[in-house]
Amino acid sequence: MANTQAVVVGGGICGMVAALLLKQRFTNVVLIEQADTVGGLFCSVKDSSGAAYDMGSHIPNATGVAELDEILFADADTSSWHKIARLCSGNYFGGSWDLNSPFPDASKLPQDMYQQGCGELINHTDLPESNLLYDYCANSLGVVFTESIVVPILRKLYGQDAPLKSLTMAAGLFGFTRILALPADVTATLKQLPAFDAKLGYQREADFQQRKAQDNLSEVTYYYPTTGEGIGYWVTQLQKRVERAGVEIITSERVANIAHHDKKVTSLVLANSERVLDCDFLFWSAPPFIALAAMGLTPARGQVTLRTALIFHLNFDRPLLDKKSHYLWVWDPSSAIFRLTLYPNLTGQSNHNHLSAEILCSPDEVDSFTQPEVIDELVSMGIVDPQAKCVSGQTQVINNTFPVPTTEFQAVNQQNYETLSNCVDNVVVSGRFSGKCWRQAEVLIEAYESIMQATDAR
Template sequence: MPFTAVFSLTYQPNDKSNQCLNVFTTEIFTPTSGEQDEETAMSTQYDEIIVGAGIAGIVAGLLHVRQGKKVALVDSAESAGGLMRTYITPEGKHFDYGTHLLSELGIADLDKLLFECVRNDSWHEFDYLKSGHFIHKTLCERSPVVDATILKEADYLRAMVELVEATANPRDGYDTLSQQLTKCFGDTLYQELLKPAVEKLFFASADDLATNSHLLYGLARVQGFSEQTTRILKQLPKLNDVLAFHSHKEGNGAIKRYYPKQGGIGQWVDHLLSQFCEHGGKLYLNCKITGMSVHEQKVTSLHTDAGELYCQKLTWTIAPFMLLQSTNLHALLPEFAANQLNFLDSWLVHLEVDRAPLTSLHYYNNFDPQYAHFRSTLYSNMQGETENGAHRVTVEAFSKHADTTQISATDILQELIDCGVFPQESQLTYHHVDRISRSFPVPTVAFRQQQQVQVNCIRENLKNVSLYGKARGDIFFMNDVILDIYQSLT
């Protein structure tokens, strides 16, 4: 009888570099009787198997093991954390996979579980984040919310009148994002500011995008009027929905934010994974799922290259199409929904620059279609310059998955210079470019319909499967994903 190889993983954070050492120990079973087969199965029998070791999977796993369940966390990647990882160069430079400052959730026991490990002298604590945006060739440093006052005077005055009129005549039920933004903000704000921004970021026409897609990029509101007038107008619910305060300091409440004084945000992932393993959780990394067994509409086991993993329940936190394929449910889907959903690729451009930034912002979003990059995180404005006097920055950009055009570090630095973020004479002292496949959705109307059919198919045909995070497809912000999981599991 052929042997079965069962891989288990011991998680050990590397204190020196904050990278995890994924130590695999392999036990070889050569079954010669039914009793040994049963013993092998028992060693890989779990109450919960969670697929996807990003933050959604880690938080779900941590909540389950604290309830005394036997839990396995499975991911095909070589390291856990998803986009909350930190890239560490051979020279010891730290770069995050995007802008990821931690923010409390406002639930005491959940905040204690997730953030007690960062409430110490090794982490910065912020009452607010210095965040801004770039639009119409202007770097706006007071708020990440689009500032309408940068428009030409005649356009601005017309835009403010249209905004008030739009909220005075609200309409429910929009078919597309273009309809929604026009009716909620007025035609001028839509044409001059919002439409160019969403079409840049999604690589799709606003006429094709689904409603509320703009929320994924923080475009829920705009700045307008004077500060005092804004405070008065925001007392009206309809205007409060579309009008923002003028400063990132205002309206944030008492929520604390955290970032390490040294290293990257991956340290937080290390803390959570250590808790998961200390409570008996098993972590399977670099583990490929090749199929599943289903009995009476329940997933009973995962076929993986690490062996057979048996489960009572399955939690799925990655794109749903792989689950449909692994269970052959994709054969039940109508033709339009029987394909992978459309996602963009993310580019992470890690730079070290020899000059200090010209702005004190922690991060900013670039909504101007003239530039390729979207968000930039300026580490030295939070942590100070590096030992060699250089300044680190991670820049995020997007591209279509099939696009073969390369994004270069020198081009991105020139964009940062042109946007007034770094001095003209700035030079690179280090750079690394990483492309992450299918990381962000293109939420067209067709995408939403396709997504809903796939999710419904899973829920109707698999009775012991829970969907969170990317698997749901309608919740993308990290704190919203965490709250969804917490409310479901407690």
């Protein structure tokens, strides 16, 4: 049977890349996006002064897959992009900054607690196998460091009443299951052992670079637009390429019905226009339960808690005090902020002194955070000049953006993914929604490999 028409549901970065890959293999490709624009969380916003902000720290990197990188960064060698050979990140913990490491430093804890914690950490010499984050950390870092470092971070991200003992390892995707704890020489030696490599961060850049050379790890290049449009420039360029390739993009639309026969999706019906799309291959970049419901099947359901992203975009009349970091983690429990993005450092050039401060909260907590309080925190943390004035900005509320990764959520999502995969064999589900991976580069590589495998088998 000829490869006639492929349909992509979900117009984020992954969906657009999938559409371009499929257009090389199918006569027609249609991309469907529920929002009124493509790009998803990689869209940017501008304030009244023209300063551009992103919905999070979105700094794409090359995947190492030639066909993928040619799609993603076709104009990367132009002046439109700032190439970043090494991402600079630090963290605020224990009332002070460490601008050389993203990992919280246990030595900032009270001395007796620190010494007790080090004793526990040293005695845990095996790599835990648990998929539960608390159990993993307790048997890796030890109970003292887990309770004093990890638990406050989990409560900050997932709520004071978060079911800590039910959170899966996905809850640690921001990297705080690794800490700084021991002297640099001791750390460098112990990190040759898998159990210690997984829980300790290097204290010195030289040790990290030596390890990269030892493991023969290639350098990773990161990119950020210099055009003043934020990461939204990337979305715009990809959309233009998708359109030039002849892919039909339909926005403000969703799938109401999916017809399937003999383990094949055969057509889709759109909800608003009631248009029927023939379908020989479906790339699904959305939660699997939506596809199952559209197929007339009963998806597994469970209790899912979704966090709201509250982002304060701020532009000041004086330069930011940190001239080095591209983004920063705020692990200190005294602040609700968990991440900062410093745009002048990302672009390498800027007409603005702007940043984004992110908070994860429940929808009913949004009004409890105010811009003046956030600015005061940034001043007290030494990011913003005490004499600086906020000249423009925007507050962005993104509801239902981040699921609390409990065992129940994981089980339900996995069951729906398996049900969909077993029901039809001409569907590929995006890695993020299959539970296989989360980080953007990994999601894109997984999508590429899945599309190659599925279409080559046809």
